[in-house]
Amino acid sequence: MNQFISVKDVSNIDSLVQKALDYKANPFKDKTLGTNKRIGCLFLNPSMRTRLSTQIAAQNLGMEAIVFNVGQEGWALEFGEDAIMNGNTVEHVKEAAPIMGKYFDILAIRTFPSLKSREEDYSELYINQFIKYAGIPVVSMESATLHPLQSFADLITIKEVFKEARKPKVVLTWAPHVKPLPQCVANSFAQWMNAWGGADFVVTHPEGYELDGQFTKGATITHNQDEALKDADFIYVKNWSSYQDYGKILSNDQSWMLTNEKLKQTNNAKVMHCLPVRRNLELGGDVLDSANSIVTHEAGNRVWAAQAVLSEILSKM
Amino acid sequence: MNQFISVKDVSNIDSLVQKALDYKANPFKDKTLGTNKRIGCLFLNPSMRTRLSTQIAAQNLGMEAIVFNVGQEGWALEFGEDAIMNGNTVEHVKEAAPIMGKYFDILAIRTFPSLKSREEDYSELYINQFIKYAGIPVVSMESATLHPLQSFADLITIKEVFKEARKPKVVLTWAPHVKPLPQCVANSFAQWMNAWGGADFVVTHPEGYELDGQFTKGATITHNQDEALKDADFIYVKNWSSYQDYGKILSNDQSWMLTNEKLKQTNNAKVMHCLPVRRNLELGGDVLDSANSIVTHEAGNRVWAAQAVLSEILSKM
Amino acid sequence: MNQFISVKDVSNIDSLVQKALDYKANPFKDKTLGTNKRIGCLFLNPSMRTRLSTQIAAQNLGMEAIVFNVGQEGWALEFGEDAIMNGNTVEHVKEAAPIMGKYFDILAIRTFPSLKSREEDYSELYINQFIKYAGIPVVSMESATLHPLQSFADLITIKEVFKEARKPKVVLTWAPHVKPLPQCVANSFAQWMNAWGGADFVVTHPEGYELDGQFTKGATITHNQDEALKDADFIYVKNWSSYQDYGKILSNDQSWMLTNEKLKQTNNAKVMHCLPVRRNLELGGDVLDSANSIVTHEAGNRVWAAQAVLSEILSKM
Known part of the structure; x- marks a missing residue:
């Protein structure tokens, strides 16, 4: 698996379920699998369960997890291909995503839909731009149309x-x-x-x-x-x-x-x-x-x- | 000790003071005591010293500490027993607390009083609801009426x-x-x-x-x-x-x-x-x-x- | 080096560049250098790259990094020497800084200029007060006039x-x-x-x-x-x-x-x-x-x- 955006990224559902239940029985059995690996958890929107469970899962595997609240702790992101950025957005995903790709080994992202434009939301522009430009595996922590975790x-x-x-x-x-x-x-x-x-x-x-x-x-x-x-x-x-x-x-x-x-x-x-x-x-x-x-x-x-x-x-x- | 809400949870005050001074002299002497244990630090209100000192204390004991700013990073909580939740609160403590109990080994909480209703504040409803529903040891990082740490x-x-x-x-x-x-x-x-x-x-x-x-x-x-x-x-x-x-x-x-x-x-x-x-x-x-x-x-x-x-x-x- | 506020704190620029490139080639070669050391990262202003890269650098050296968003997660700070604090500021740097000095081994700070008073901004009052009162090495994560990292x-x-x-x-x-x-x-x-x-x-x-x-x-x-x-x-x-x-x-x-x-x-x-x-x-x-x-x-x-x-x-x- 080199990304987790929808069920389509899963080759064998039953065996992935079994893997999860094995971890439930023995949370720390792969405690060194993530040694010297780092996951960045980017929140464009609020989260409780997803935030905590992803951090905990990473820690159980010995990974470092770093949480970043985009917008609240940093800058508002731009996704428009040819935007002239003279408004409220401060950084383009074309810059932000590759940098995340340099800083982290895995990138997890939460990004809600606007509920204004169905076409835009269902194009999954935000998460797809991150996938396109980050160059590392991307995990959806809920995107505009899906919530696979x-x-x-x-x-x-x-x-x-x-x-x-x-x-x-x-x-x-x-x-x-x-x-x-x-x-x-x-x-x-x-x-x-x-x-x-x-x-x-x-x-x-x-x-x-x-x-x-x-x-x-x-x-x-x-x-x-x-x-x-x-x-x-x-x-x-x-x-x-x-x-x-x-x-x-x-x-x-x-x-x-x-x-x-x-x-x-x-x-x-x-x-x-x-x-x-x-x-x-x-x-x-x-x-x-x-x-x-x-x-x-x-x-x-x-x-x-x-x-x-x-x-x-x-x-x- | 299976919770820390007030001085009443302390069986021997002098020996607990001595324990603290021993850690001051040797902060890392129990560095493996908390291996594979996790503390969740929930802030319903701002904090500096309490936030930092609790994280540091946990780290000194080898625990993972996860900080969560309720409301700011997540959702506003409801505490009313039979509330019809069609207003601003998004999640009931009856759901939130048991989940914290599944995610963490110890739950630390900060929750200020409203200063509007003495009866409500002095009932310590918020922290008591967390104690009732979390099912794990709860540590007060300041509640409506007390600040035991x-x-x-x-x-x-x-x-x-x-x-x-x-x-x-x-x-x-x-x-x-x-x-x-x-x-x-x-x-x-x-x-x-x-x-x-x-x-x-x-x-x-x-x-x-x-x-x-x-x-x-x-x-x-x-x-x-x-x-x-x-x-x-x-x-x-x-x-x-x-x-x-x-x-x-x-x-x-x-x-x-x-x-x-x-x-x-x-x-x-x-x-x-x-x-x-x-x-x-x-x-x-x-x-x-x-x-x-x-x-x-x-x-x-x-x-x-x-x-x-x-x-x-x-x-x- | 016992602080990093400007290039003046660097005794040999070329060898420091080489050191950085050595880490790029082998990020984890000094993984135990920071064992039982802790860096506090204080943000009086937003940050993405500086925030993430400083946390990552600390982790690569085996340090614990704790991030604190001053103002957002805590209190507004006062820097005026003789201020009568009956307004919006809640804590004076004279108290905050020495406490940081007790909690951490290294203190990293981001503090932007007001752009209102050149004299005040160019006096670097904020970071200098932290240096004066913290009593531990201070690293600038961007100050009023410089951004040395x-x-x-x-x-x-x-x-x-x-x-x-x-x-x-x-x-x-x-x-x-x-x-x-x-x-x-x-x-x-x-x-x-x-x-x-x-x-x-x-x-x-x-x-x-x-x-x-x-x-x-x-x-x-x-x-x-x-x-x-x-x-x-x-x-x-x-x-x-x-x-x-x-x-x-x-x-x-x-x-x-x-x-x-x-x-x-x-x-x-x-x-x-x-x-x-x-x-x-x-x-x-x-x-x-x-x-x-x-x-x-x-x-x-x-x-x-x-x-x-x-x-x-x-x-x-």
Whole structure:
């Protein structure tokens, strides 16, 4: 593996999951793999779990991790090819990225979408420019359209929790929110579920919240949440703004919020969420406080997902 | 020791002081005690000494320290039990704390009081919620009502500096300030002095600045600063806002500012302050520039206080 | 070396350059030199390259590096000798600096000029107060008037790239910008070029942009950019605000922007800049995208410059 931008960078999903679980059992077994290697973690946007789990994963492998909050601690970056930089941006990615490439052995980046231009966001301009100019392996800590470290941790969690021989029914359900959020987590979860193929995968959301077909293709899609939830083994709860009417909130229908009452329709489903989650808005506090919630377990697995990915990249150096 | 929230978590104060002084003499003597252990330092509020000394203490013990500025680098936290999170808070402590518990071996937290509701601040809701949900040892880097790492460093300093056989006279004096400050440092210093019992301890402040009796009980309390200062061996200078008329500034009487002139009444007293100190407002520049001031010596001892505490917690793991 | 504030702290420039190039060839050869030593990196202003390269250099030498963003993570500092601190500043350098001296073995500081008072900026009050009160070696990560780690990296780059026996012609040219910038980089580059003496050194700028003679003395100075560029081997591009009419932008003449067209007059000159650079304002994108640009190569050398300096300081401890 020489980058980690989406599930397409993974040659064998099942063996990568196993690698992560091996690290969970024995976090320090490769403590010297990263000796004298350095990862730069660039945050163009805020982060908690991703920030901490990536640092921890690197440390577990004996790497030095350096965190840099672009904009807050440094300069606003420019991505426009021929920009005349007489405005607010101070440094062009064409300079910033190759320097990161000289300073670090691996570059991890978080960069959110603007939610203003679908075309621009879905071109993944920012992370692609870093890949183009950095000259070292790039790891996405969430980009404009995808969040692969999250989805990988999600899959680890499902495989770890589900012990039956049959395929689990996994449902991704839209949830209400007060702010327009990216489609990243939903896109990425759908992409991983489909690439893995080990689940009966269903996506449910109100009309108008259809995700980009390139990610959901292969899934069953329905606007009927009750139908989707029926006999589910896992429910992945997540809000996203509209992909069609790009970046807009079309509905805030509170009847879509998952509650213990709704859970009764399921096969005693485990409930997942990438976090942070707004209690009693996206997801009922009753569900989060119940034994069905595995959201913090899932967040814990972020460390092992990141560690497996960094280990794969390091071992190819 | 499996947490460090107040002096009540210390079984033997004198031996903990000795442990700190041993580290001061030999900072790296337990360099492998923290191997493969990790401390998360969460700042809900700004910090300089506490931030740096805790990181240094952890490093001296061979631990990895990860600093996270909640709110600034991540999300605003919610603490209300049944909050409907449709406002500014993005993540509930019920999710955040257990995740910290999965990522770290020890969790250190700084969280200031609001100074709006005495009842809420004195319930220590924030740090107690972290203790309840994190599932790992929690260390206070200053909470709503106490600052035990500071007070421990203060006691180390007094014991280190005072070489006579008799009990020293230690005076905590209120000082003027332009902003309403928490009672934490004063509460905590009083609590430690009383728990230690090795000093003749006097608290002095203008009327209306009485501290919570649970912390000052056992001390001599007077509104007459001159009387208090008489023959003092140590003067601890600190502003705090009113506990009675909660969070208010009742007086800004500059005559309470300690000066070299006032020091003449004392037994050539050493002058202490937790820092940061506003010169010529809280404390005269003449005093700070004199040989009587031990404020930076005291700040230096923050490292050894933190190191002794982390060492105690690590040795119980 | 017991501090690094300007080229005057360097006893042998050529051997320090060689030391840096040795580290470039073998970054980890002194991995234990900094064992149990700690550097504090204090940022009163934003930074990317300096921040990252200093951290990396310290790590390469086995030192612990702790970064602290003063003001953002902590408190606003006061530098006025007799200030009555009833305003926005919270802590005096007289307290802050000695504490840093207790916490760290080396203190690195970044502090920009105000560009309001030339007298104050050129007195280098801030960094001098830190030197006066910290009691440990201080390294400038850019001060009010100089940026020695940058200039040292610049010289490393020139010596590394230029292989001929003759002296290279090195030109420092002013460039347009929309904001008033410090003179630091230009002052410092001139000071290093003159102290080194290995180049035919020319400074060119519009009238009114004369730099302080203490730094440029010995250089050829001209207002005719074309004349300056003729047969140049290296062109160092940089904007600065006026030293005469202090801190002002006198001209924004775009004809001063270096382009590939202008480069034709040179001896196929290599183009340098300290970065960040505003493309198509300070420096043409055509130049930056050409093989003549060595700006990212130069930025990469920041690591080895910092490593050589820290190594010199450590070896004197």
